[in-house]
Amino acid sequence: MAFKQASVLPGFNLSFGYTIFYMSLIVLLPLTALVVKTSSLEWGQFWAIVSEERVVATYKVTFGASLLAAIINLFTGLLVAWVLVRYSFPGKRLIDALVDLPFALPTAVAGIALATIYAPNGWIGQWFAPGSVLGGLFGSEGLSLAFNPTGIVIALTFVTLPFVVRTVQPVLADIEQELEEAASSLGANRWQIFRLVILPILWPALLTGFSLAFARAIGEYGSVIFIAGNMPFKSEITPLMIISKLEQYDYVGATAIAVVMLGVSFLLLLAINGLQWWSARRLGRRN
Amino acid sequence: MSIDIRNISKRFGNFVALDNINLDIASGELLALLGPSGCGKTTLLRIIAGLETADAGQILFHGEDTTDKHVSERQVGFVFQHYALFRHMTVFENVAFGLRVRPKETRPSETEIKRKVHELLELVQLDWLADRHPAQLSGGQRQRIALARALAVEPKVLLLDEPFGALDTKVRKELRRWLRRLHDEVHLTSIFVTHDQEEALEVADRVVVLNKGHIEQVGTPEEVYDTPASPFVYQFLGDVNLFHSRVHAGWAEVGKGRIAAPEAPDAPAVIYVRPHEIDLSRVASGDALHGEISHIRILGATIRLEVDVEGHDGVEVELSRERYQDGGWQVGETVFLTPRTVQVYSNPQ
Numbered sequence: 001m002a003f004k005q006a007s008v009l010p011g012f013n014l015s016f017g018y019t020i021f022y023m024s025l026i027v028l029l030p031l032t033a034l035v036v037k038t039s040s041l042e043w044g045q046f047w048a049i050v051s052e053e054r055v056v057a058t059y060k061v062t063f064g065a066s067l068l069a070a071i072i073n074l075f076t077g078l079l080v081a082w083v084l085v086r087y088s089f090p091g092k093r094l095i096d097a098l099v100d101l102p103f104a105l106p107t108a109v110a111g112i113a114l115a116t117i118y119a120p121n122g123w124i125g126q127w128f129a130p131g132s133v134l135g136g137l138f139g140s141e142g143l144s145l146a147f148n149p150t151g152i153v154i155a156l157t158f159v160t161l162p163f164v165v166r167t168v169q170p171v172l173a174d175i176e177q178e179l180e181e182a183a184s185s186l187g188a189n190r191w192q193i194f195r196l197v198i199l200p201i202l203w204p205a206l207l208t209g210f211s212l213a214f215a216r217a218i219g220e221y222g223s224v225i226f227i228a229g230n231m232p233f234k235s236e237i238t239p240l241m242i243i244s245k246l247e248q249y250d251y252v253g254a255t256a257i258a259v260v261m262l263g264v265s266f267l268l269l270l271a272i273n274g275l276q277w278w279s280a281r282r283l284g285r286r287n
Numbered sequence: 288m289s290i291d292i293r294n295i296s297k298r299f300g301n302f303v304a305l306d307n308i309n310l311d312i313a314s315g316e317l318l319a320l321l322g323p324s325g326c327g328k329t330t331l332l333r334i335i336a337g338l339e340t341a342d343a344g345q346i347l348f349h350g351e352d353t354t355d356k357h358v359s360e361r362q363v364g365f366v367f368q369h370y371a372l373f374r375h376m377t378v379f380e381n382v383a384f385g386l387r388v389r390p391k392e393t394r395p396s397e398t399e400i401k402r403k404v405h406e407l408l409e410l411v412q413l414d415w416l417a418d419r420h421p422a423q424l425s426g427g428q429r430q431r432i433a434l435a436r437a438l439a440v441e442p443k444v445l446l447l448d449e450p451f452g453a454l455d456t457k458v459r460k461e462l463r464r465w466l467r468r469l470h471d472e473v474h475l476t477s478i479f480v481t482h483d484q485e486e487a488l489e490v491a492d493r494v495v496v497l498n499k500g501h502i503e504q505v506g507t508p509e510e511v512y513d514t515p516a517s518p519f520v521y522q523f524l525g526d527v528n529l530f531h532s533r534v535h536a537g538w539a540e541v542g543k544g545r546i547a548a549p550e551a552p553d554a555p556a557v558i559y560v561r562p563h564e565i566d567l568s569r570v571a572s573g574d575a576l577h578g579e580i581s582h583i584r585i586l587g588a589t590i591r592l593e594v595d596v597e598g599h600d601g602v603e604v605e606l607s608r609e610r611y612q613d614g615g616w617q618v619g620e621t622v623f624l625t626p627r628t629v630q631v632y633s634n635p636q
Binding site: 182197200238259 | 336357372384388389
């Protein structure tokens with residue numbers, strides 16, 4: 001086979017074949033079915049469904065909130081990873097274990113919990129409600145944290161927290177102390193060391209975490225619908241559109257929207273992967 | 288710049304890494320800190336650099352107390368055993384790093400940086416690698432780049448932590464000669480840490496032998512090799528044979544022979560003899576030790592014979608190839624050993 005490189009490890013044909021088979025069965029086949037189902041539509045019908053005003057509004061909410069949540073996690077995730085790697089304090093292991101909790105929790109449970117806490121009469125929400133202490137800072141209306149796009153971002157941030165933390169943590173732990181000492185002996189201050197020495201090394205891992213968080217957020221449903229309020233044109237997410245079409249037995253309409261989501265997600269992830277490849281090259285790993 | 292080390296002590300938990308170290312380093316000197324692993328040599332170097340803080344004591348640079356100064360203010364160049372190059376930067380950017388991080392007022396212009404970096408890369412003879420990444424260089428090249436990077440900030444002191452430790456023997460030898468030449472050119476006060484006595488003796492102006500947090504001896508390579516101040520120094524600076532005996536009226540008996548120890552008091556003693564300072568003969572002389580050759584090992588230019596002496600099996604004797612061939616020595620032969628130089632240490636613990 002032309003792709004095969006000389007290697008001491010046997011079994012290229014078998015493992016390559018298995019990989020292709022497995023990926024086809026688990027990933028490609030369902031996605032193909034999706035596209036096939038959609039193709040029963042005329043082009044005009046398809047376009048009418050996916051470009052309906054209310055649906056277009058959900059694309060904006062979904063991709064916008066997902067992007068925002070991923071960006072927030074880029075910073076907070078780095079911070080959490082930093083604290084967990086660099087400092088030792090009582091309860092460190094406990095906090096380390098807590099990071100994974102958003103994964104383990106059923107998303108609907110997370111959604112209900114978040115909605116309860118952030119609602120205007122909830123533990124946190126009440127502090128931002130109209131006329132409250134912190135809410136006053138945001139004008140007479142206060143700051144509403146639930147039942148609007150802000151709530152969606154909160155839910156998505158919660159659900160995707162582990163991605164950046166878990167991708168950055170091992171890379172950060174692997175950075176030799178000597179690199180920082182070398183930079184310090186050359187006269188660099190702490191901020192310069194972070195910006196010029198540590199961040200470039202973390203960058204590929206940060207991007208990976210970012211793209212995983214982003215991808216997960218786009219498809220998130222359970223935790224969002226309870227806190228989103230689901231107001232048409234305002235706080236409806238695309239997965240909700242798909243569900244509501246399914247509930248009306250409009251299978252073809254649901255798959256049409258799903259195909260659009262799939263296409264956009266694929267393009268975005270491809271772009272992030274490209275960025276990652278480029279930054280890894282810059283790191284001198286591949287040449 | 289001269290460095291004074293005064294009463295430096297450092298503990299790690301219960302482990303005493305350095306115990307009241309005092310040392311004066313002259314300006315422009317190339318000093319080796321020599322000792323086995325765990326003797327505190329790297330800790331001392333890191334304290335001088337400011338990468339570690341001492342529990343007690345002072346470090347003076349040119350008479351000025353720098354004990355509380357941060358590493359970034361001490362103007363030291365530090366070279367690490369594993370290079371610590373920034374792998375996401377090219378060789379050029381690595382060397383330029385120290386200049387680029389300076390505050391705006393003192394930062395040189397871009398053309399000045401370029402000139403300076405190329406000058407340094409020429410000094411380490413690697414100007415042609417400026418655009419490569421560290422991953423594309425060999426170990427020896429990386430260490431030379433690390434040195435150029437350390438020199439770029441015009442340090443007042445150059446500190447090297449086992450600089451050749453990660454390199455293979457041949458590159459090591461080349462690089463240490465090169466370091467010696469470089470030091471003769473730039474005359475920067477330099478301290479390097481090593482566990483390799485050959486390296487220390489070859490490169491340094493003065494050698495400091497450390498053991499278990501203490502200084503055992505300070506001196507020129509000749510001084511420490513020829514007149515070791517303690518059994519430890521003697522043993523550490525090369526192979527040695529030990530004879531356990533008792534001195535009586537200026538003689539120590541070993542088997543059927545005896546070794547002269549004219550100045551030693553009458554007491555138990557350990558006698559140190561280097562393998563290449565023993566004469567071999569087939570003819571018995573009055574005092575020579577009796578023995579039988581048990582092994583012959585050919586180590587290139589030198590030949591090492593192991594001789595079983597009564598009470599001391601496996602005494603090592605080193606001969607040059609010519610002397611070995613002239614003698615025609617065979618395994619199993621009875622031989623007589625006469626040490627040319629000995630060191631007697633009385634009352635060993």
